[in-house]
Amino acid sequence: GENVEQHPSTLSVQEGDSAVIKCTYSDSASNYFPWYKQELGKRPQLIIDIRSNVGEKKDQRIAVTLNKTAKHFSLHITETQPEDSAVYFCAASMVDSSYKLIFGSGTRLLVRP
């Protein structure tokens, strides 16, 4: 079955710097890749997603890139702010199937003021 690996497990950056989180997946049939942000004690919330027919997607300070050949995708956050501090999860899914999400193990991002 699908396996998603996520790195790094923790990331500390200075406010205003960029943060990059990387994920790799194993099943080439996966074609949908969302990123969720989870603050302490709260529900995971979708921040951005990408489908396999595009290589990059941006939404203000957040961007995601996808390399289907290498089977990896990355989250880029620019001009980080303290409120970006949270745990970020990548996931992979096959939209022709149950759409179940296979998650990475998470990255704890700390943005230092």
Place this chain on the structure above:
Amino acid sequence: DTGVSQDPRHKITKRGQNVTFRCDPISEHNRLYWYRQTLGQGPEFLTYFQNEAQLEKSRLLSDRFSAERPKGSFSTLEIQRTEQGDSAMYLCASSLTGQETQYFGPGTRLLVL
């Protein structure tokens, strides 16, 4: 409609007791998912419903676990003869057929003593 809701938010039980959790999805969302999240890990898929039909179950879902969605609206997840290893956050998510985005509830945190 303020999103996916789950009840209770917290549950403490003794080993060997049965527990039941409820999930109310976003109105008109016909797909409903259950995930389990342990500390420091990403959510793991447990089971999936489309309307009232349970279409997929993870191997993680032992015979002590049962899920239902009798009328295709709310769902329940029951754990019989709880074990300490069942301690986790149980998350519910819902989505609409044809749309990949899953919206998560706040979760039920279970502690088995």
